[in-house]
Amino acid sequence: MDLTQEEWAEQLKNDDNAFVLDVRTPEEVEEGYIANSANIDIYLGQGFMDEIQKLDTSKNYYVYCRSGNRSGQACAILNSIGIENAYNLESGFMNWEGEVVEP
Incomplete structure (x- = not known):
């Protein structure tokens, strides 16, 4: 399910069962x-599936990811593997206005 930046951030903030997944390189x-x-x-590829x-x-x-694709x-x-609640950040990290951790 696609969520706007605002929806994603708001829903995440109020979700006690959240797992944030970054699929970038x-x-x-x-x-x-x-x-x-x-x-x-x-x-x-297969490593991601594993x-x-x-x-x-x-x-x-x-x-x-970077752009949402x-x-x-x-x-x-x-x-497809049985995880029902997966929320996509529309327009991705490049438009993220929330807190960012610098490595």
């Missing part, structure tokens, strides 16, 4: 990331 993560996010690079299979299906996943794909993949 390690190089992109070096430029900064949203606090408390875990990074699994969607470009890893890692997401380990995730807790009962959590609510807030997924982002890869995270949209990732949400569809999460849905």
Whole structure:
């Protein structure tokens, strides 16, 4: 499900069962990331599949990438393995106005 930047941030703030997933490359993560996010690079292909299979299906996943395209794909993949609540950050990290952690 696509959420605007405002919806994503507001819903995340009020969610006690949230898991923030960054699907960008390690190089992109070096430029900064949203606090408390875990990074699994969607470009890893099978490696990405192996890692997401380990995730807790009962959590609510807030997924982002640079622009919103890869995270949209990732949400569809999460849905396909039984994770019902996956929220895509529309327009991605490049438009994120919330707190950013600098590595």
